[in-house]
Amino acid sequence: MQQERPRRSNRERSQETREKLIEAARRLFVEKTYAETGTPEIVRAAGLTRGALYHHFEDKQALFRAVAEQEAADVAAEIELHGTTEDPLEALIEGGDAFLEAMGRSGRTRLLLLDGPAVLGRAAMDEIYDRHGNRTLRDGLAEATQAGTIRQVPLEPLTSLLAAAFDRAALAIEAGADADAYRLGLSALIRGLAAGEGKNVS
Missing domain, CATH: 1.10.10.60 (Homeodomain-like)
Structure with missing residues (x-):
């Protein structure tokens, strides 16, 4: 039966x-x-x-927003999934690598970094990023700061500037640039935040 x-x-x-x-x-x-x-x-x-x-x-734009929200959530989930190290500084570097890997999905870079701001506006896309990828970056930076692994820098500006660097790398790689070279560059950028005597920023 x-x-x-x-x-x-x-x-x-x-x-x-x-x-x-x-x-x-x-x-x-x-x-x-x-x-x-x-x-x-x-x-x-x-x-x-x-x-x-x-x-x-409500309309096609609202549907696009849902697509962008889902893509951003998927990127954040993939970043969190790839975390393997206990070292906060290395976790930031791993997170950057995971971000670039996640952005390699066909169409994702254009949807989030080009079409998103054009269709929804910069402010709306920033809100989406802040709920997802930027949140994971901000949390990682906060953890590294609290652990004394990176120098004390205002968190929100630092998150915004590093996120912009990651986005620029994703766009360049999408356009055919050397992915390994950009990964090295981002790694050097993050390691440059390492805490040390006389390195705090007021």
Whole structure:
């Protein structure tokens, strides 16, 4: 006798619909760009209706925001997954390497670093980054500072400046630059923060 599958709740069905829309939108935004992708294509690719799309998202821009949020969350998760060292300074370097590896997923650099600011605005993307990748960087810097591993530098500006360096490296690598050279450069940048006598910044 065939066992009957448990019935999914409305919440589970709603979440599955949302995930399908985000997945289809991401694929099309990467293949065709945001500007060249229409909502009819997205719902067709997801196997859903326009009504389903507008039940979950106000418009295409809101759907793009959900895609960007998911991409940023995935990057942060991959950074946290790759942490293997107890040394706070080395953890920052590992985190930088993990960030560049995570940004290597097809289309991710363009979605987050080029299309994101163009579609949503710089301030909105900064909010997304602060919830995800910048949060992991800020936490790592705070831990290294508290451990006395790196010099005392105001945390928010330091996070912003290092995040910009990581983003620039991701864009350069996406454009064909030597990834190992950028990893070495970022490692040297982080090691330059190492605490030592007379190195505190007021």
